[in-house]
Amino acid sequence: MMNNSIDAYLDEKKEIIDQALARFLPDSETSQVASAMHYSVKAGGKRLRPILTLTAAEIYGVKADSILEIAVAIELVHSYSLIHDDLPAMDDSDLRRGRPACHIVFGEAVAILAGDALLTLAFELVAAFGLREKKEKDALKICISLAKAAGSEGLIGGQELDLRAEGKNLSMEEIEIIAELKTGALFRAALNCGALAVPAPANELEILDRYALKIGKAFQIIDDLLDEEATATELGKPSGADRKSAKATHTALMGNAAARGRAESLYLEAVEKLRELEKDTEVLAALAAKLVYRKK
């Protein structure tokens, strides 16, 4: 797939996700919490995770329209985790995607509640999908997949390890475990939930999961690299923030060039994995390239 056609694909899918998000969120006029939910969700992310969900289903001929709740649920969990991670008691980050963080605009109490509400809404949407599409059993499996990715052995576990790692010297293995939980878990759930909505056969779910694990790791390494290299203006958050708070990253441990090399190897392994799927996985391969060779 050519570079400009993957860009067009991403734009098209992002538009679909953005419209669905606007549709499924509560009216922003109704409360401060609803307003904060909109503020954070609309902050202009690339929607990579929900796009992966749509793409996973698309491989099996399932159209985006029929699984929008699932894709949105993935993005809501991502958005909730960013709000809570940014809180003063956590990473204490004032900026997110170039704008003031949720708690800066709405205060801590509303930010905590908005995160809670996004997480809650995610599960409501998964259930609504199951009833609407009469895919009850698949929806329950998606619910469990999403909960495990978000839970104490996923995002939450990763955030806890990350907080405890501040200022410590971590081994490469420890760094990878944190990246697997903080980023990998939701990338994996994004693919898994999209494929469960088909539902795809178990062995193919497994292949997609290996792909997701690898691109999740690669994505995190590139994130750290961009954090090192970028200026605050380009990235939308204080540059070198991770280094300043002495967080252990691939770049800190092995240097930028080697870290980039590691991300590129993971990309190649991810694409290699896709070959085992006897499907048209061109878009997934192009998405993996996009994640690794992005400039922001």
Place this chain on the structure above:
Amino acid sequence: MMNNSIDAYLDEKKEIIDQALARFLPDSETSQVASAMHYSVKAGGKRLRPILTLTAAEIYGVKADSILEIAVAIELVHSYSLIHDDLPAMDDSDLRRGRPACHIVFGEAVAILAGDALLTLAFELVAAFGLREKKEKDALKICISLAKAAGSEGLIGGQELDLRAEGKNLSMEEIEIIAELKTGALFRAALNCGALAVPAPANELEILDRYALKIGKAFQIIDDLLDEEATATELGKPSGADRKSAKATHTALMGNAAARGRAESLYLEAVEKLRELEKDTEVLAALAAKLVYRKK
């Protein structure tokens, strides 16, 4: 039902809930977050909400053993909401049920994450119930019921209104709306989810919902009364805390005697409602009496 037999019933059911909670929570040794989850859940609540869930199903002959995940999910959502409500940015409460609040023991970051993890686990358990019992559609409806009760038009909405109400003069109507959201919503979900797990017919769900709404309100009024009357030692939290932070309550607005009268009327209405159900609702009636005539 005699007073001592309802006490025995409550003790028996509490024991079942406590054992199920211990079984479904992650091993407390695995992380600080898991440890905080145990700490808060084990804090020795009366388990009223999950007992209502079990009782609602029992009316239809459904045994506690087959819906434990649902009852536990209700208690986890309750427990999560207490952890987040106690945070410094919210109600800033250092004591909960006579012990230091979660964030006092584990720090704010872990407390936020423990709340998040309990909420997440609740939905995972509902989904697990549906797959295990092959009640997929019912489980999805339970998921939606629980999400609505917890979400921005339930607990979260109530907490937002409550925070904004501090120091303001509220009308009786406004006070009732907050009580309906903060307490009523989860009482209603407790009954609703238990009955959905049967599943009970729609018109009977409606009757149980009216009962739940009324006892939820009565419960909140009695809570406020006990807060007024009790000493810190008896109640396990600073007495008169609500009055000190100038929160509007029934007692503040109409005085203790009239507030108790209102709670008793609600109790009578709730029991009256149960008569419309052509079932043995003796236990639900006894539970309602217990909620209103409790001393702590």
